[in-house]
Amino acid sequence: MTEPGRQRAETATPRTPEGSVEVDYVVAGLGALGSGAAWQLATRGHSVVGLEQFELGHSRGASHDTSRILRHSYHTPAYVRLTQEAYDDWARLEAESGETLVTVAGGLDLFPPDCAISPDDYVGSLRACGIAFEELDVGEIRQRWPQFHPPAGTLGLYQERGAIVPAARGTAAMQRLAAEAGATLVGSTSVTRVTDHGSHVVVEAGDTAYTCRGVVVAADAWTNQVLAGLGVEIPLTVTLEQPTYFQPADPAAYEDLPIWIWMDEPSYYGFPCYGEPTVKAAQDCGGPTVDPDDRTSEPDPEMRDRLAAFMGSLLPGSGDVVRSLRCQYTLTPDRDFVLAPVPGHGSVVVGLGSAHGFKFAPTFGRVLADLVTTGETTSDVSGFGFDRPGLTDPAYEANWMV
Numbered sequence: 001m002t003e004p005g006r007q008r009a010e011t012a013t014p015r016t017p018e019g020s021v022e023v024d025y026v027v028a029g030l031g032a033l034g035s036g037a038a039w040q041l042a043t044r045g046h047s048v049v050g051l052e053q054f055e056l057g058h059s060r061g062a063s064h065d066t067s068r069i070l071r072h073s074y075h076t077p078a079y080v081r082l083t084q085e086a087y088d089d090w091a092r093l094e095a096e097s098g099e100t101l102v103t104v105a106g107g108l109d110l111f112p113p114d115c116a117i118s119p120d121d122y123v124g125s126l127r128a129c130g131i132a133f134e135e136l137d138v139g140e141i142r143q144r145w146p147q148f149h150p151p152a153g154t155l156g157l158y159q160e161r162g163a164i165v166p167a168a169r170g171t172a173a174m175q176r177l178a179a180e181a182g183a184t185l186v187g188s189t190s191v192t193r194v195t196d197h198g199s200h201v202v203v204e205a206g207d208t209a210y211t212c213r214g215v216v217v218a219a220d221a222w223t224n225q226v227l228a229g230l231g232v233e234i235p236l237t238v239t240l241e242q243p244t245y246f247q248p249a250d251p252a253a254y255e256d257l258p259i260w261i262w263m264d265e266p267s268y269y270g271f272p273c274y275g276e277p278t279v280k281a282a283q284d285c286g287g288p289t290v291d292p293d294d295r296t297s298e299p300d301p302e303m304r305d306r307l308a309a310f311m312g313s314l315l316p317g318s319g320d321v322v323r324s325l326r327c328q329y330t331l332t333p334d335r336d337f338v339l340a341p342v343p344g345h346g347s348v349v350v351g352l353g354s355a356h357g358f359k360f361a362p363t364f365g366r367v368l369a370d371l372v373t374t375g376e377t378t379s380d381v382s383g384f385g386f387d388r389p390g391l392t393d394p395a396y397e398a399n400w401m402v
């Protein structure tokens with residue numbers, strides 16, 4: 001959806017004597033997380049304005065392109081429990097949108113010998129949450145999926161619910177539901193200032209000042225710009241990543257490939273693309289650090305060649321590169337999310353996915369709506385506040401391997 005809401009914001013929303021627009025809640029940033037929050041807030045009957053600095057559905061952030069991984073396998077029981085909510089919230093989004101969004105293909109985590117990521121954490125966390133999985137040796141992996149050629153000693157952890165969800169389409173579905181529930185979604189309009197007045201918050205964007213009860217900041221790589229003036233700065237690193245599509249000579253042989261993640265440093269992942277005969281793959285955290293306002297959209301041949309060499313060893317039949325594109329990662333030092341009110345500003349709530357948040361977009365939409373309206377949520381987001389060492393300790397050593 002594009003700009004149908006802009007007119008509604010200007011015509012139907014009451015204006016205060018000072019000339020600002022009054023609305024219950026503002027959402028700053030309409031990628032996956034902000035779209036989820038707008039959907040959830042509007043569905044609960046609140047008046048909502050969502051503001052996006054670029055056109056809706058643009059490709060300069062993190063929520064565009066074909067697909068993202070949805071999986072139970074994670075390194076702590078708390079994360080695994082959150083994935084259980086994620087599957088439920090995607091099912092709710094499917095039911096409300098009438099769209100099929102979750103494609104279950106099975107998920108295979110591959111742990112080579114002496115790998116950087118501990119399989120014990122994954123196995124223990126799945127077990128603690130009662131999620132079924134299989135442990136496979138190389139022979140069993142090769143027997144089930146002869147396309148893989150992992151080195152001797154590789155452990156495979158297979159979880160049958162591993163899935164992909166569509167990035168651009170899933171985000172658009174939440175925007176559509178938000179608009180249908182009455183939200184006004186405005187593209188090409190940048191939030192320039194957020195000020196907390198205690199009883200209300202003022203969000204300035206373009207030539208309009210929105211007076212609201214609370215604001216959800218879902219600006220990912222631009223979060224600190226939006227928060228400037230509220231006395232907080234999150235230590236964020238933005239990297240420019242590069243998913244690449246390969247064309248197998250025999251695409252049919254790749255149709256039953258599970259979603260796979262190479263759990264080492266460097267880490268890679270990939271899966272078959274549904275709807276086109278290609279295999280998508282990328283390195284996790286393999287791109288350079290960039291300024292989101294001054295970065296290229298051109299593919300990097302060195303990154304492509306590094307990935308192609310890895311694919312040649314793990315999936316030798318995955319074929320030639322057909323295209324690459326760029327996408328931003330916005331990373332906290334501990335790679336944990338931020339889902340919390342800004343300290344001292346309870347009506348300004350931040351949602352940040354730390355470059356693995358798409359799978360949780362419908363869940364985070366619900367959580368952010370809970371937090372900005374009531375200050376509480378039933379989901380366990382206790383690890384994602386501002387008061388943790390990863391965000392407060394300047395000496396904290398970044399670790400993005402999860």
Ligand SMILES: Cc1cc2nc3c(=O)[nH]c(=O)nc-3n(C[C@H](O)[C@H](O)[C@H](O)COP(=O)(O)OP(=O)(O)OC[C@H]3O[C@@H](n4cnc5c(N)ncnc54)[C@H](O)[C@@H]3O)c2cc1C
Nearest residue numbers: 029031032033053061062063069191222327353357358359
């Ligand atoms: C290549 C790649 C692969 C990934 N794979 C996975 C995966 O498999 N599984 C998974 O769960 N996650 C994955 N992720 C991470 C996931 O996609 C992101 O965590 C998620 O999409 C972030 O959504 P967002 O809405 O926070 O950010 P964005 O989509 O970047 O949205 C933020 C929005 O805020 C807007 N904005 C910023 N400042 C302002 C302002 N001042 N005024 C108005 N608007 C503003 C921006 O323009 C942008 O549209 C991947 C990411 C990438 C790049």
